[in-house]
Amino acid sequence: MKLKHFLFATILFSASCQQEDTLFKKIDPSSSGIDFANNIVINDSINILDNEFTYNGAGVAVGDLNGDGLQDIYFCGNQVDNKLYLNKGGLTFEEVTAKANAQKKKGQWSSGVTFVDINTDGKLDIYVCNTMIHDSSKLRDLLFINEGNDKEGIPHFKESGTEYGITDDNHNSISTFFDYDKDGDLDLFVAVNFIDMQYPNQFITKIPDGKNPTRDILYRNDFDSAKGHAVFKDVSLDAGIIWGGYSHSALIHDFNEDGYPDIYVANDYLSNDLLYINNGNGTFTNRIGDIFKHQSYSSMGSDLADINNDGKDDLFTVEMLPQENKRKKVNMNANNYNHYLFTEQYKYEYQFVRNTFQVYQGKHPQTGLPLFSDIAFMAGVEATDWSWSPLLADFDNDGYRDLLITNGFPKDIIDHDFGAFRSSISSSLITRKQLLDMIPEVKIPNFMFRNNNNLTFTDVSKEWGISLPSFTNGTAYADLDNDGDLDIITNNIDDPAFLFENTLYTKNKKETPAHYLRVTLKGPADNTLGFGARVSIWTKGKLQVAESHCVRGYLSKSESTLHFGLGTHTQVDSIKVQWADGKEQKLEMQKNRPDPCS
Numbered sequence: 001m002k003l004k005h006f007l008f009a010t011i012l013f014s015a016s017c018q019q020e021d022t023l024f025k026k027i028d029p030s031s032s033g034i035d036f037a038n039n040i041v042i043n044d045s046i047n048i049l050d051n052e053f054t055y056n057g058a059g060v061a062v063g064d065l066n067g068d069g070l071q072d073i074y075f076c077g078n079q080v081d082n083k084l085y086l087n088k089g090g091l092t093f094e095e096v097t098a099k100a101n102a103q104k105k106k107g108q109w110s111s112g113v114t115f116v117d118i119n120t121d122g123k124l125d126i127y128v129c130n131t132m133i134h135d136s137s138k139l140r141d142l143l144f145i146n147e148g149n150d151k152e153g154i155p156h157f158k159e160s161g162t163e164y165g166i167t168d169d170n171h172n173s174i175s176t177f178f179d180y181d182k183d184g185d186l187d188l189f190v191a192v193n194f195i196d197m198q199y200p201n202q203f204i205t206k207i208p209d210g211k212n213p214t215r216d217i218l219y220r221n222d223f224d225s226a227k228g229h230a231v232f233k234d235v236s237l238d239a240g241i242i243w244g245g246y247s248h249s250a251l252i253h254d255f256n257e258d259g260y261p262d263i264y265v266a267n268d269y270l271s272n273d274l275l276y277i278n279n280g281n282g283t284f285t286n287r288i289g290d291i292f293k294h295q296s297y298s299s300m301g302s303d304l305a306d307i308n309n310d311g312k313d314d315l316f317t318v319e320m321l322p323q324e325n326k327r328k329k330v331n332m333n334a335n336n337y338n339h340y341l342f343t344e345q346y347k348y349e350y351q352f353v354r355n356t357f358q359v360y361q362g363k364h365p366q367t368g369l370p371l372f373s374d375i376a377f378m379a380g381v382e383a384t385d386w387s388w389s390p391l392l393a394d395f396d397n398d399g400y401r402d403l404l405i406t407n408g409f410p411k412d413i414i415d416h417d418f419g420a421f422r423s424s425i426s427s428s429l430i431t432r433k434q435l436l437d438m439i440p441e442v443k444i445p446n447f448m449f450r451n452n453n454n455l456t457f458t459d460v461s462k463e464w465g466i467s468l469p470s471f472t473n474g475t476a477y478a479d480l481d482n483d484g485d486l487d488i489i490t491n492n493i494d495d496p497a498f499l500f501e502n503t504l505y506t507k508n509k510k511e512t513p514a515h516y517l518r519v520t521l522k523g524p525a526d527n528t529l530g531f532g533a534r535v536s537i538w539t540k541g542k543l544q545v546a547e548s549h550c551v552r553g554y555l556s557k558s559e560s561t562l563h564f565g566l567g568t569h570t571q572v573d574s575i576k577v578q579w580a581d582g583k584e585q586k587l588e589m590q591k592n593r594p595d596p597c598s
Helices: 325-331 337-344 415-420 425-429 434-440
Strands: 006-012 024-026 060-061 072-077 083-089 092-095 109-116 125-131 142-149 155-159 171-177 185-193 217-224 229-234 245-251 262-267 274-278 284-286 302-305 314-317 356-362 370-374 387-393 404-409 447-450 458-459 474-479 487-492 499-502 517-520 534-539 541-546 562-567 572-577 584-588
Touching: 006 487, 060 474, 060 487, 072 109, 125 171, 171 245, 185 245, 245 302, 262 302, 302 387, 314 387, 325 415, 387 474, 404 474, 415 425, 415 434, 447 517, 534 562, 541 562
Parallel strands: 109 171
Antiparallel strands: 006 517, 024 499, 060 072, 072 083, 083 092, 109 125, 125 142, 142 155, 171 185, 185 217, 217 229, 245 262, 262 274, 274 284, 302 314, 314 356, 356 370, 387 404, 404 447, 447 458, 474 487, 487 499, 517 562, 534 541, 534 572, 572 584
């Protein structure tokens, strides 16, 4: 049977390679035109003492919204307006939010964002999550339907969330689209996150009855023939989405390799992470305790990728363990034996205050479920301070995925000295503003770790030019200038967004081969971006795999194109695509084909 899916791939040779002091160059806003800054103004009702979510930040999404072959950028803002920037080429951008009608509603506090072609017309739509505000009328998520370009090439959007069945008034962090019931169209999972009790780290008896207000939401895509488009129906309880938590991120991946996509949810505070295994009958069961020996305690962002090129995806989640010894002593509590006793008494899974790097180790012979081992300490990536977004990608095109981690929190609310003063009688003698001003404020540089191809990573943050002090939350990567290497975009609190140009192929540098393959998927009619597709490539007998995800990291969407570094190789032997609907496609390099770089 002839496949109706298509694969587009390009192999390009690097004419030159990085030889300067740093791999990444920060582009000034005056040059790029990106002047977005997620500035937060503190007041009596919005501050870190009264709401711990004040500095959870917002996301950024990347994709070609106007179809000109260049990746555009959409930033979410908390108190500031969301902004859409069109890529004009040469790492210059034009802000067109008002022209495109892609603004959030006045007073909304936006969090996560992703791009999806939900009405299957070949044009990317925008989904924005909202949170924080107590007014329920300002909490509904926004679905901007792309109605096409005007004569100036600017896409125009119509906010159609209600029309598509997006009507909940929860505090949502991020949404992700996938086909959970294998009917061909894209369903919707929404991660919910807000504080529903005074002490979210207090042990309570967990009752998975679906009544917890912090339960996530699963929407089924039901096509409405009268409306001519999808209408989403909340099927969470029927599908077994019943556990509560404080969800910062969500990933879709077929963990047990049965052909059905599963859901990983990274939860903050004491609530355990969740791994909903798809039962293949429209329902899910949380099996995380059968798959992972332990988890990060307050999990933030998460990412999946094959870091050792064994063909199996590995999982990384970030926490808040400081790297420096002084900050460990100032901000972290000592281990408490009672905590371990309560963990078992209340039937929680084990959690630790640090990053976890779960590497695939095979399947359990009885359950058939995958098993993982945490190598964070061995890899040297267990402590990166108050981290938000981990992203696994090959930034130097050597064939192995590196690790970017962004972090920072504007107020060290967990500082022990401040905590001691706050609980003393002296704190009652000063004003609220004075108390807020006393909270330590420390900007921490972001981290970049180079993959050493032996399950260890080297901190190259300074060497590669990433280690700028900031409060960075949502982050994405993309080849913004179409030169074959991955650039980085960040969403910062109280600072302009960072745009880092990857200078791997900057002109007039000493030649050092570092080649790449970029795969753009054109999926079936109801999943045009090919979410859930898995691409495998072989080069001289060595395997690399990549999977198409709707969202990655924290509150954000990176480019949809799948990027493979090839190192010194100039071509691949074969490419296999496993589509989400089960179909497969394989391409083999023709024998005796001329070297494209000769």
